[in-house]
Amino acid sequence: MIHLSKGNHKLDKGIINFSLSPIITCPGANQCKNYCYAMKSWKQYPGVRYAWTENLEETKKDDFIINMCKEIKRIRKLTAFRLHTSGDFYSQFYFEKWCCICNTFPKYIFYAYTKNFKLDLKNKPDNLILIASDDNNLFTDQELIQKGFNGRAVTIDKTNSKNIQGFTCPYPQISCGDSSINKCDYCFNRNIPFKIVLFKMH
Numbered sequence: 712m713i714h715l716s717k718g719n720h721k722l723d724k725g726i727i728n729f730s731l732s733p734i735i736t737c738p739g740a741n742q743c744k745n746y747c748y749a750m751k752s753w754k755q756y757p758g759v760r761y762a763w764t765e766n767l768e769e770t771k772k773d774d775f776i777i778n779m780c781k782e783i784k785r786i787r788k789l790t791a792f793r794l795h796t797s798g799d800f801y802s803q804f805y806f807e808k809w810c811c812i813c814n815t816f817p818k819y820i821f822y823a824y825t826k827n828f829k830l831d832l833k834n835k836p837d838n839l840i841l842i843a844s845d846d847n848n849l850f851t852d853q854e855l856i857q858k859g860f861n862g863r864a865v866t867i868d869k870t871n872s873k874n875i876q877g878f879t880c881p882y883p884q885i886s887c888g889d890s891s892i893n894k895c896d897y898c899f900n901r902n903i904p905f906k907i908v909l910f911k912m913h
Contacts, residue, residue, distance in 0.1 A: 713769050713782050714762035716796075723888030725790030727783075731767045731798025732760075738801060739826030743846070743866070749797035763797055776811050783816060790888060791899045794823035806830050813839045822899040824864050832859030840899055842906060852905060862898075862906030877907030 717724045733749040734740055740747075752759045769775055783792070800806040800823070813821050813836040822840035828849065835841060842862040843855050855863055865875055878897055888894030898908055 712765060713778055714766055715782055715786075719796065721882050721887055722793060722796075723790060723886055723894055725788050726793050726887060727786055727789055727791075728793040728796045729766065729779075730763050730796045731770070731801070732763045733797045736767060736795075736798040736801040737826060739799065739828060739844075741826070741847070743826070743844075753797070767798070770805055770808070776808050779812050780815050783812070783819070789819055791896075792819055792821045793887075793899075794821060795825075799823075799825050800827050800830060803829075803831060807834060810834045810836055810839065820899050820901060828858070835859050838901075840901070842898065842908065852907070856905060861904075862908060864908050864910060866912050867909045868912045875909060877909045879909045880911065 713729075716728050716730070717726075719728065722728060730749070733747055733753050737743075753763070754760075769778065772778075783789075794809065800809070806827075809821070813819075817836070817838055820838055820840065822842070824842045824844045826844045828843065828845075832841065840861045841859070842864045843850070843858075843860045844864045844866075845855070846866050850858070852863060863877075865877065867875060867879075880897075881895055885893055885895045887898070888896065897903065898906060900906075
């Protein structure tokens, strides 16, 4: 069974999210494992742990694309579809499955952050916004653009916040949702060609 969530403490209810087991599905994880926010929910809530584990198993099935498309068709209100509030694209084959799903729903916006820089993005649909979580500046902005990424995400704290230019995530003052006064759509706004978003460590 596929488990989708309607928003969370940060995301508007119109943002549907799909998560996987943390860390073990993150091939590019490095020091972020030491402060992974998803591990808090993983350890604290058995129901969350069960859902994310079952989602991972679902992604490995031959009918995952068909089943996920059925679930998306049932959604009545969809501002955007957030992939992996926990987890990441753990393989190229899994990434290609999401490319097929996104192509099935060209009017919907899907977005994700990833540390898997080995992904081949040549088949990435235009409605899949993929932001590279590149805290270590492994690539220049131009290199990320050439690879097919739509932006860069950087975690900031007191030691580096003054040295990095970009759009600082306004949460918790403003939540993720749309472009209304109290919500922000920066990360999944298709009109911003390359995003540099800064997340305060939490």
